[in-house]
Amino acid sequence: MASSPQSLSTAINKPQQAQRAAVLAIGTANPANCVPQDEYVDWYFRVTKSDHLTKLKAKMKRICYNSGIKQRYFYHTEDTIRDHPEFIDSALPSLGARQAILASAVPELTAAAATRAIAEWGRPAGDVTHLVFATSSDAHMPGADLRLASLLGLRSSVQRTMVYFHGCSSGSAALRVAKDIAENNRSARVLVACAELTVNFFREAHEDRPETLIMQSLFGDGAGAIILGAVATGGRPADSVVERPLFELVSASQTLIPDTEDAAAGQLADGGLVFRPSPRMPGLLRQLIEQYLVEAVAPLGLGGRWNDLFWAVHPGGPAILDSVEAALALAPGKLAASRRVLREYGNMSGVSVIFVLDELRRRRGELAGGFGVMLGLGPGFTIETMVLRAASGAKRKAL
Numbered sequence: 001m002a003s004s005p006q007s008l009s010t011a012i013n014k015p016q017q018a019q020r021a022a023v024l025a026i027g028t029a030n031p032a033n034c035v036p037q038d039e040y041v042d043w044y045f046r047v048t049k050s051d052h053l054t055k056l057k058a059k060m061k062r063i064c065y066n067s068g069i070k071q072r073y074f075y076h077t078e079d080t081i082r083d084h085p086e087f088i089d090s091a092l093p094s095l096g097a098r099q100a101i102l103a104s105a106v107p108e109l110t111a112a113a114a115t116r117a118i119a120e121w122g123r124p125a126g127d128v129t130h131l132v133f134a135t136s137s138d139a140h141m142p143g144a145d146l147r148l149a150s151l152l153g154l155r156s157s158v159q160r161t162m163v164y165f166h167g168c169s170s171g172s173a174a175l176r177v178a179k180d181i182a183e184n185n186r187s188a189r190v191l192v193a194c195a196e197l198t199v200n201f202f203r204e205a206h207e208d209r210p211e212t213l214i215m216q217s218l219f220g221d222g223a224g225a226i227i228l229g230a231v232a233t234g235g236r237p238a239d240s241v242v243e244r245p246l247f248e249l250v251s252a253s254q255t256l257i258p259d260t261e262d263a264a265a266g267q268l269a270d271g272g273l274v275f276r277p278s279p280r281m282p283g284l285l286r287q288l289i290e291q292y293l294v295e296a297v298a299p300l301g302l303g304g305r306w307n308d309l310f311w312a313v314h315p316g317g318p319a320i321l322d323s324v325e326a327a328l329a330l331a332p333g334k335l336a337a338s339r340r341v342l343r344e345y346g347n348m349s350g351v352s353v354i355f356v357l358d359e360l361r362r363r364r365g366e367l368a369g370g371f372g373v374m375l376g377l378g379p380g381f382t383i384e385t386m387v388l389r390a391a392s393g394a395k396r397k398a399l
């Protein structure tokens with residue numbers, strides 16, 4: 001039986017303490033190069049000089065047609081590929097050249113997203129106390145966090161934490177870490193930043209690497225940023241009249257599905273990032289997601305009432321979303337925010353959930369009951385679950 005928003009509210013408020021992390025602002029950014037999905041395969045086989053691989057080309061056309069994607073954004077262009085023939089010849093080392101591009105491209109794109117988040121937040125960048133930066137693209141030391149802090153003019157004492165190589169769950173993992181920081185450091189204001197650029201794994205198709213077609217068909221580039229701060233439960237931040245919470249982060253948990261280490265695995269190699277999403281992922285989700293969700297949300301009294309919640313599911317591909325929808329018997333439209341992000345941007349790995357949150361705050365109708373679940377899916381096969389509560393400010397903004 002469906003429960004009322006009031007009874008959900010009572011169940012959730014009971015065990016919680018007074019201060020809870022909340023999203024105070026969201027910013028997103030994409031590179032300028034936008035490629036329509038229905039032109040992508042011809043472009044891809046031409047620039048990778050692979051038009052002779054007619055069977056692979058036909059297969060990729062089918063995958064792209066079924067992808068649920070309308071367009072994707074890329075930092076790299078045809079010029080990038082022309083300047084770097086090693087990117088499309090797997091016999092040549094290319095990691096150094098890819099990382100040289102990413103060293104500036106990752107922090108710069110992230111700065112564009114973070115600048116938007118900070119502008120919406122309404123306070124100066126110097127008021128950011130902590131920075132949590134997630135990426136699987138840039139692998140420098142010191143990391144993209146340092147360059148981002150400099151681009152934004154953050155204070156030199158900002159407390160920086162890198163979250164590296166969590167793949168498509170990186171944005172969710174960064175938010176989980178930031179939630180703890182915000183709730184355990186009085187007046188902390190945490191900038192959560194995440195960026196992924198596919199130049200790290202752009203390569204030519206090959207008969208022996210079926211995963212390449214999947215990666216080149218689904219993934220796109222993007223950056224997202226969120227400002228987090230602790231608020232009095234259900235209310236405004238204690239020490240500011242400027243800030244308006246969009247979502248409270250009620251609880252966060254991470255689960256590793258046993259015996260699934262091959263379900264989404266990768267490594268940095270001479271030829272850049274090699275990542276293999278297993279064809280088992282959609283089936284595993286369909287089979288197991290409800291059980292793991294029940295464990296994650298049952299202490300809050302939410303288990304089983306899936307259609308009472310709003311959903312921010314990682315848009316990894318249409319089969320991923322279809323599996324979650326079927327396993328939870330979600331009503332049509334419950335995953336509309338995720339499907340829209342997939343359609344407009346493709347799978348931007350861990351950045352995607354930040355775009356989905358940005359989309360959700362504009363969709364008043366999907367915040368039914370005020371509570372929701374964000375699902376990050378990543379290597380392992382790891383599931384990051386976060387229960388959210390849409391603040392009244394989120395609804396006002398959506399009007």
Ligand SMILES: CC(C)(COP(=O)(O)OP(=O)(O)OC[C@H]1O[C@@H](n2cnc3c(N)ncnc32)[C@H](O)[C@@H]1OP(=O)(O)O)[C@@H](O)C(=O)NCCC(=O)NCCSC(=O)CC(=O)O
Pocket residue numbers: 059062063066067166167168169210211214264276277278279280281282315316317318319320347349377378379
């Ligand atoms: C890719 C699809 C859009 C293709 O859908 P289609 O309707 O065209 O049909 P399909 O599923 O039969 O797949 C078409 C062809 O692609 C192959 N195929 C499908 N998934 C594959 C995979 N992961 N690796 C290698 N090949 C794969 C199939 O075997 C088939 O080959 P053949 O035609 O030869 O029989 C869909 O399968 C999908 O959404 N899959 C989920 C993608 C995914 O795993 N995303 C998560 C990425 S990782 C991520 O997001 C999180 C992370 O970090 O872990």
